Amino acid sequence: MNYSIPQLRTVNVTRYVTPLREGGSMPAIAEADDQFLYVLKFRGAGQGKKALIAELIGGEIARALGLNIPEIVFANLDIAFGRIEGDEEIQDLLKASVGLNLALHYLSGSVAFDPLVTKVDSKLASQIVWLDSLLLNVDRTARNTNMLWWHKALWLIDHGAALYFHHSWSDWDQPKKQFVNIKDHVLLSSASELESVDTEFRPILSHERIRSIVDLIPEEWLAGESAFESTDQHRQAYVQFLVTRVAHSDFFVKEAQHARESLI
Structure with a gap:
């Protein structure tokens, strides 16, 4: 069966917009250098990189099956974000997540x-x-x-x-x-x-x-x-x-x- 090998874009996070305090993972809405908003999942959150792996595998399998999934991208987080955030809990999360994270395109109005x-x-x-x-x-x-x-x-x-x-x-x-x-x-x-x-x-x-x-x-x-x-x-x-x-x-x-x- 012919199919396209999946490709994921990589973006750089440019602005931390607001946290989404749901469950223990504390994702956030963030803006990237492509000017789009994303729901950012952090490697430094409670379940760590394993949650990002599950997110990636699960989302891309769902997409392969024809189900609706927001675009998934790799998201680079610079060390500077942990220095400017005032909330200590969020600051710690950002510092622990420097490097490559995962993000889903934000479905505005959903x-x-x-x-x-x-x-x-x-x-x-x-x-x-x-x-x-x-x-x-x-x-x-x-x-x-x-x-x-x-x-x-x-x-x-x-x-x-x-x-x-x-x-x-x-x-x-x-x-x-x-x-x-x-x-x-x-x-x-x-x-x-x-x-x-x-x-x-x-x-x-x-x-x-x-x-x-x-x-x-x-x-x-x-x-x-x-x-x-x-x-x-x-x-x-x-x-x-x-x-x-x-x-x-x-x-x-x-x-x-x-x-x-x-x-x-």
């Missing part, structure tokens, strides 16, 4: 998705549930949907809590790793087309495509992981997990279907 207000059709709901089952994304619940309504379409944001196994690399290589949190997915009740979506999505996520997405991870984000002898091994572990999970997608599809049956 509103948080509310399942009581906006109806999502069964095909799209099934596509998103399939994606989050693949990625073990624990953070798309009714309490925190991590979706935005923008220009009459649903956009997915914030995949930093996906691939949670990489915080310990425990049992990550089990092909049929259970994901009980799927029962809490905000769109699960509407996801009635999981089997047809599985048939559609599996061929898209070839080994070659997955490898091209994982290859986007900067080398410096992979360094220092004690579970692996080299960054190459570290990178390959992500590829192996994703390729194996796609190959056994029937397992997580059935898991989601059983969870849905309990709901309805």
